[in-house]
Amino acid sequence: MAAPLKELPPKPTVSDIIKSSKPAEWRQLDPANTLYMDLPAGRVIIELAPAFAPNHIANIRTMATEGYWDGLWIYRSQDNWVVQWGDPNEEKPKSLGTAKAKLEQEFTVPMKNDTQFTRMPDKDGYAPQVGHSNGFPAARDPKTGQTWLAHCYGMVGVARGNESDSGNGGTLYAVIGNSPRHLDRNITVVGRVVSGMPLLSVLPRGPAPMGMFEKEENWVPIKSVKLAADVPEAERSKFEVMRTDSASFKAVTEAQRNRGGPWTKYAAGHVDLCNVPIPVRETK
Amino acid sequence: MAAPLKELPPKPTVSDIIKSSKPAEWRQLDPANTLYMDLPAGRVIIELAPAFAPNHIANIRTMATEGYWDGLWIYRSQDNWVVQWGDPNEEKPKSLGTAKAKLEQEFTVPMKNDTQFTRMPDKDGYAPQVGHSNGFPAARDPKTGQTWLAHCYGMVGVARGNESDSGNGGTLYAVIGNSPRHLDRNITVVGRVVSGMPLLSVLPRGPAPMGMFEKEENWVPIKSVKLAADVPEAERSKFEVMRTDSASFKAVTEAQRNRGGPWTKYAAGHVDLCNVPIPVRETK
Numbered sequence: 001m002a003a004p005l006k007e008l009p010p011k012p013t014v015s016d017i018i019k020s021s022k023p024a025e026w027r028q029l030d031p032a033n034t035l036y037m038d039l040p041a042g043r044v045i046i047e048l049a050p051a052f053a054p055n056h057i058a059n060i061r062t063m064a065t066e067g068y069w070d071g072l073w074i075y076r077s078q079d080n081w082v083v084q085w086g087d088p089n090e091e092k093p094k095s096l097g098t099a100k101a102k103l104e105q106e107f108t109v110p111m112k113n114d115t116q117f118t119r120m121p122d123k124d125g126y127a128p129q130v131g132h133s134n135g136f137p138a139a140r141d142p143k144t145g146q147t148w149l150a151h152c153y154g155m156v157g158v159a160r161g162n163e164s165d166s167g168n169g170g171t172l173y174a175v176i177g178n179s180p181r182h183l184d185r186n187i188t189v190v191g192r193v194v195s196g197m198p199l200l201s202v203l204p205r206g207p208a209p210m211g212m213f214e215k216e217e218n219w220v221p222i223k224s225v226k227l228a229a230d231v232p233e234a235e236r237s238k239f240e241v242m243r244t245d246s247a248s249f250k251a252v253t254e255a256q257r258n259r260g261g262p263w264t265k266y267a268a269g270h271v272d273l274c275n276v277p278i279p280v281r282e283t284k
Numbered sequence: 285m286a287a288p289l290k291e292l293p294p295k296p297t298v299s300d301i302i303k304s305s306k307p308a309e310w311r312q313l314d315p316a317n318t319l320y321m322d323l324p325a326g327r328v329i330i331e332l333a334p335a336f337a338p339n340h341i342a343n344i345r346t347m348a349t350e351g352y353w354d355g356l357w358i359y360r361s362q363d364n365w366v367v368q369w370g371d372p373n374e375e376k377p378k379s380l381g382t383a384k385a386k387l388e389q390e391f392t393v394p395m396k397n398d399t400q401f402t403r404m405p406d407k408d409g410y411a412p413q414v415g416h417s418n419g420f421p422a423a424r425d426p427k428t429g430q431t432w433l434a435h436c437y438g439m440v441g442v443a444r445g446n447e448s449d450s451g452n453g454g455t456l457y458a459v460i461g462n463s464p465r466h467l468d469r470n471i472t473v474v475g476r477v478v479s480g481m482p483l484l485s486v487l488p489r490g491p492a493p494m495g496m497f498e499k500e501e502n503w504v505p506i507k508s509v510k511l512a513a514d515v516p517e518a519e520r521s522k523f524e525v526m527r528t529d530s531a532s533f534k535a536v537t538e539a540q541r542n543r544g545g546p547w548t549k550y551a552a553g554h555v556d557l558c559n560v561p562i563p564v565r566e567t568k
Contacts, residue, residue, distance in 0.1 A: 125554040185550040198489040203481040266469035270409040
């Protein structure tokens with residue numbers, strides 16, 4: 001016989017909390033830290049996290065402003081792993097313009113660089129402390145004094161070769177599967193897809209090793225990647241993100257940690273960092 | 285300045301361990317516990333876990349044998365969540381044949397029903413103990429004496445309404461995003477997709493709430509779902525799964541927990557239950 005189940009009392013859901021949140025608990029995307037990646041199927045919007053990767057993000061801004069990705073490709077889609085874009089032409093790569101070709105890694109940064117961390121009480125196997133920093137899932141280790149962004153679904157990282165300094169931000173990927181937290185502290189993570197994940201996550205998986213598309217005809221063209229600040233204000237996508245240091249976000253986290261009835265029969269009493277939704281909504 | 289990084293010594297990868305594993309460390313899929321879901325795009329193979337949901341799996345076998353899903357549909361695809369199939373026609377539902385319409389929940393089962401659990405040393409926020417049971421990620425609580433399958437990527441669960449006994453196995457879903465472990469102990473989990481996940485994970489996301497496809501023209505037709513045991517032996521797909529109580533699987537887990545150089549610079553020292561790959565390979 002199964003264990004007896006008692007009914008849980010109903011409680012506010014994430015959706016209820018979003019509805020009752022106050023306007024001051026949201027912030028608009030900062031145009032200097034927002035990328036628009038326009039694909040034939042629509043727009044992917046990436047929020048950048050300069051507190052965690054200032055040098056790579058400066059480089060990425062340069063590349064966006066100079067049109068580096070315009071006409072380049074998504075050329076990798078690996079199931080339960082990542083979708084990756086940039087320049088697949090290894091023999092005749094596109095010029096990086098005035099952007100730097102190599103940058104020292106920013107896998108972790110000093111905790112003092114990040115002033116907006118809100119810690120979750122939940123334990124985590126990959127880090128001594130986890131929580132959120134200004135809209136991003138983050139982790140930290142007080143012993144080393146370092147903090148870093150966590151590899152959750154939708155997070156965007158800088159692809160690299162074996163050398164720590166072999167990435168520059170020109171080749172980026174987004175996580176499309178179970179959160180590969182073992183990549184934490186091994187990759188410079190630069191931000192998060194805040195809109196348009198389904199344009200990336202549904203791309204057919206590449207047949208070659210690591211999900212690469214072998215045939216150029218299968219590459220997905222990138223029309224352009226623009227910094228929102230370079231787009232006239234009237235043409236910008238308008239999105240806002242719930243402040244992760246707000247009371248409503250704390251309530252969102254609790255709603256996910258201990259869901260109420262009637263559907264839920266067992267409240268987990270725990271929420272994994274990557275299972276906390278970070279609410280984003282379009283505004284007028 | 286970033287923290288100094290030392291190089292990690294190389295060590296065997298998951299792929300290396302698979303290559304050097306012994307034949308006895310693998311088992312073939314049991315035809316009585318294997319479903320073939322044939323879609324226009326190809327075959328999805330699901331391994332069932334009868335130790336964890338004997339009554340639902342008996343019902344599912346009946347439905348497969350009687351052709352319940354043949355001509356039905358995938359009608360839900362929600363990003364970072366699930367793809368779901370069954371009969372979307374609520375007003376005139378297809379007959380369940382001799383299968384039962386309602387079954388008591390099997391969200392958890394007594395630990396004594398599962399004799400093949402191998403515990404991982406890694407801590408977990410959702411359960412006192414986690415590990416693997418005969419090819420499936422599982423969790424247990426010695427205090428209650430219960431065990432259950434964990435909601436990792438690719439796991440298959442029985443959709444239900446608000447009542448615990450409102451599922452019967454006719455409507456199933458597969459996890460396509462970050463592992464929603466907060467569903468553990470709330471759902472009867474029946475198995476795992478062992479081949480063909482990309483046929484499910486790349487389906488366009490449904491535009492309606494919960495990822496539903498509103499228009500019938502967007503439903504993805506299911507040609508048939510067959511129990512492998514009902515298919516002539518010569519026509520069966522031949523797959524084998526690494527035994528999760530084998531030395532090689534223990535090594536796979538350790539390879540994921542502490543990856544070696546040169547690419548990896550920081551070994552996590554931990555592996556989340558849902559980040560352990562469970563190797564599957566096609567045989568001749």
